[in-house]
Amino acid sequence: MLKDWPEETLSVRPLDRYTALVAVTHDPKIDDHPIRAALTAGCFYVGALGSRMTHAARVERLRAAGVAEETIAQIRAPIGLDIGAASPAEIAVAILAEIICARRRRSSNDHSGGTI
Numbered sequence: 001m002l003k004d005w006p007e008e009t010l011s012v013r014p015l016d017r018y019t020a021l022v023a024v025t026h027d028p029k030i031d032d033h034p035i036r037a038a039l040t041a042g043c044f045y046v047g048a049l050g051s052r053m054t055h056a057a058r059v060e061r062l063r064a065a066g067v068a069e070e071t072i073a074q075i076r077a078p079i080g081l082d083i084g085a086a087s088p089a090e091i092a093v094a095i096l097a098e099i100i101c102a103r104r105r106r107s108s109n110d111h112s113g114g115t116i
Helices: 006-012 028-041 052-064 088-103
Strands: 020-023 045-048
Touching: 006 028, 020 028, 020 088, 028 045, 028 052, 045 052, 045 088
Parallel strands: 020 045
Antiparallel strands: none
């Protein structure tokens, strides 16, 4: 976990296919650049916190920046497995569970229980 400005962090810690990137600020000035960089780098997981409306606005910004639809579709949003999480700790667990699923190359879409 890194907490520097994205441009500074990405200059010293490049992204690759072994990287999971989670954007959590709701601020396009902070989140959009690393999301685009993660998509370009082929990160195994690219997720962004926010409502469906927030994500729709993000998608429009990425389209306007020339990002292809199939690339945009790789973004997980809203992030986390649907476990009915309510508290910040539960949301964190749901996000990490989805990252583990992605890392293991298993689908976590529409998971409603049972073995993943």
